[in-house]
Amino acid sequence: MADPSGKDREVLSTLFEVTRHLNEGADLEAVLAVIAQAACRLVSADSASVLLLDERRESLLCRASHGLERHEVDCATFRVGEGLAGWSAAKSSTLRLPDASSDPRFKRLPGQDRSIRGFCCVPLTGREGTIGVMTVTSERAEAFDENDESILAFLAASVVKDVENARLYRLAVTDSLTGVYNRQYLSEQFPVEFERHRRYGDPLTVAIVDADHFKSINDRFGHTVGDSALRLLAHRCLETVREIDLVVRYGGEEFMLIFPQTNIAGGSEVAERLRERVAGEPLVSNDVRVHLTVSVGVAEMGPSDAEPKALIARADAALYAAKRAGRNRIEVAT
Numbered sequence: 001m002a003d004p005s006g007k008d009r010e011v012l013s014t015l016f017e018v019t020r021h022l023n024e025g026a027d028l029e030a031v032l033a034v035i036a037q038a039a040c041r042l043v044s045a046d047s048a049s050v051l052l053l054d055e056r057r058e059s060l061l062c063r064a065s066h067g068l069e070r071h072e073v074d075c076a077t078f079r080v081g082e083g084l085a086g087w088s089a090a091k092s093s094t095l096r097l098p099d100a101s102s103d104p105r106f107k108r109l110p111g112q113d114r115s116i117r118g119f120c121c122v123p124l125t126g127r128e129g130t131i132g133v134m135t136v137t138s139e140r141a142e143a144f145d146e147n148d149e150s151i152l153a154f155l156a157a158s159v160v161k162d163v164e165n166a167r168l169y170r171l172a173v174t175d176s177l178t179g180v181y182n183r184q185y186l187s188e189q190f191p192v193e194f195e196r197h198r199r200y201g202d203p204l205t206v207a208i209v210d211a212d213h214f215k216s217i218n219d220r221f222g223h224t225v226g227d228s229a230l231r232l233l234a235h236r237c238l239e240t241v242r243e244i245d246l247v248v249r250y251g252g253e254e255f256m257l258i259f260p261q262t263n264i265a266g267g268s269e270v271a272e273r274l275r276e277r278v279a280g281e282p283l284v285s286n287d288v289r290v291h292l293t294v295s296v297g298v299a300e301m302g303p304s305d306a307e308p309k310a311l312i313a314r315a316d317a318a319l320y321a322a323k324r325a326g327r328n329r330i331e332v333a334t
Contacts, residue, residue, distance in 0.1 A: 010038070010041070010042055011038075011042065011151065011154060011155055011158070014034065014035070014038035014042075014155065014159075015158050015159065017034050017038075018031055018034055018035065018159055018162055019162070021034060027166075027170070028063065028163075028166045028167060028169075028170045029063060029064055031162065031163065031166055032050045032052075032063050032064030032163065033064040033065075033066070035050055035064065035134070035155070035159055035163075036048045036049060036050050036064045036065050036066040036134075037066040038155065039066075039134055039136055039152060039155060040066045040067055040136060042148075042151050042152070042155065043120070043136055043144055043148040043151060043152060044138075044143075045067070045118075045136035045137060045138050045143070045144075046067055046114075046137055046138045046139055047065065047066060047067030047068050047136070047137050048065065048066045048067060048134070048135065048136045048137075049062050049064065049065040049066075049068060049073075049076060049134070049135050050062070050063055050064045050065070050124075050132065050133075050134050050163075051063065051076065051078070051085055051089075051132050051133050051134075051135070052124075052131060052132035052163075052167060053080070053089065053130070053131055053132055055171065055176070057080070058079060058080060059077055059078065059079050059080065060077065060078045060079075060080065060085055060086060060089055060132060060133065061076075061077055062076035062077065063132075072109055072112055075109040075110050075112070076109060078107070082107060083105060083106065083107035084097070084100060084103065084105050084106055084107070084119060084121055084135075085121055085133050085135055087105050088121040088122070088123055088133045088135075089123060089130055089132065089133050092123045092125055092129070092130045093123065094120070094121065094122045094123065094149060094152075094153060095119070095120070095121045096119070096120040096121075096144055096146075096148075096149050097118075097119045097120075098117070098118065098141055098142040099117045099118075099141045099142075100116050100117060100118070100119035100137070101115065101116055101117055114139065115139045116137045116138075116139070117138060117139060117140060117141040117142075117143065118137065118138035118139075118140050118141060118142060118143025118144050119135070119136070119137050119138075119144070120135070120136050120144045120148060120149055120152060121133050121134070121135040121136075122134050122135075122149070122152045122153045122156045123156070124156050124159075124160045124163060124164075125156075125157075125160060126160045126161060126163070126164035127164065128164065131160070131163070131164055131167060132163075134152060134155070134156050136148075136152065172184065173185035173188070175234075175249040177227055177230060177231060177249075178230055178231050178233075178234035178249050179231070179234060180234045180237070180238065180247040180248060180249050180255070181246060181247065181248040181249070182248065182249055183248065183249070183250065185248065186248045186250070186256065189246075190258065190308050191307075191308050193258065193260060194301065194307070194308045194311070197260065197261070197301060198301065202260070202261050203261060203262055203263040203264075203300060203301065204258075204259070204260060204261070204262070204300065204301040204311075205258075205259040205262045205263060205264055205266065205267030205298065205299065205300045205301070206256060206257065206258050206259070206267070206298070206299055206311060206312060206315045207256070207257040207259070207267055207268075207270070207271045207296050207297065207298045207299075207315060207330075208250060208254060208255075208256050208257075208296065208297045208312075208315045208316055208318075208319045209233075209237065209254065209255045209256070209257060209271070209274065209294050209295075209296050210251075210253060210254045210294060210295050210296075210319055210323070211229075211230070211233060211253040211254075211292055211293075211294055212292070212293045212294060212295055212323075212327040212328060213327075214226070214229075214252075214253040214292075217229055217290055217292070221288055221290065225288050225290065228283075229283045229290045229292060230253060232283040232284075233253075233255070233278065233283065233292065233294070234247065234249065234255065236274060236277060236278055236281075237255055237257060237274060240270060240273055240274040240277065241257055241259070241270060242259075244260055244261075245257060245258060245259050245260070245262075245270075246258040246260075256312075256315075257270070257271070257274075263300055264298060264299070264300035264332060267298050267300065268298050268330060268332055271296040271298050271330045272296075272330055274294070274296070275293070275294055275296055275328065275329070275330055278292055278293060278294050279292075279293045279294075279328060293327060293328035294328070295319060295322040295323050295327045295328065295329060295330070295331075296319065296322060296329075296330040296331070297315045297316060297317065297318030297319030297320070297321065297322055297330070297331055297332075297333065298315060298318060298330060298331070298332050298333065299311055299312075299314040299315035299318055299332070299333035300333075314333040315333060317333060318331040318332060318333040319331070
């Protein structure tokens with residue numbers, strides 16, 4: 001790769017950082033965030049994003065970004081062949097444009113106010129074929145040249161194997177219905193998190209969230225609406241917690257929230273915020289408004305919790321106390 005500016009050292013530094021994150025057990029989003037930030041820095045872009053194909057390989061979803069507003073990230077979804085990123089994925093081809101806004105394939109996202117002119121998109125192509133794309137944008141026309149394109153293509157080719165492996169692992173530990181972590185991930189990672197917090201004396205809190213009277217929703221509206229309600233409930237959980245917190249589908253209509261470095265007061269506050277939001281905002285599915293409430297049991301790791309299942313058992317007991325007390329409430333384990 002011709003690189004007179006010495007950016008090859010920055011690329012190697014990025015690859016080292018990606019490897020370090022993977023060795024430390026970082027999740028897929030954390031690895032992709034490193035890549036997006038590096039892409040932005042390497043070619044002096046205003047923003048960068050990494051979009052990966054969904055399980056059906058029909059749509060690109062933004063999994064990490066740098067320089068984008070939150071609403072832009074939420075809207076950055078393209079069907080294969082749609083928009084510039086979708087075209088690049090469909091053709092498995094790099095696309096560099098001096099002025100993207102004048103290209104007929106360009107699709108402006110809802111609420112996108114900033115100008116996008118300079119544009120470059122490179123495919124992430126692995127063993128399975130193209131698994132996604134990496135894009136950079138700039139408000140400046142002709143912002144990216146052939147050397148920038150080569151740098152991005154080299155970066156994409158260098159990280160795609162790690163991204164593909166991390167993606168496959170993420171699919172293995174992700175609940176296919178709701179998109180949050182599944183019990184396999186819980187059994188693998190929670191003991192590690194538990195032991196780390198116990199060793200260093202940091203607080204660790206868990207909450208078990210259960211949808212009240214969920215069977216009646218399935219009985220009344222059918223399982224399609226019930227499944228949609230579960231997906232929306234999972235999304236509410238993800239919106240309410242912090243980035244470092246974990247959301248796991250624990251059972252049929254149960255979710256576990258794991259709050260690292262958080263005491264019982266902090267975990268209870270988040271749980272109450274979630275409870276209020278679910279109760280106050282009906283879930284809409286197929287033109288059906290589903291009024292849902294949740295009961296929550298919260299527990300903080302204590303001296304008596306010799307292993308993870310002891311902490312989970314106390315949170316579970318608090319959950320059942322909330323149900324016995326009338327539901328649509330939280331209870332804290334003693």
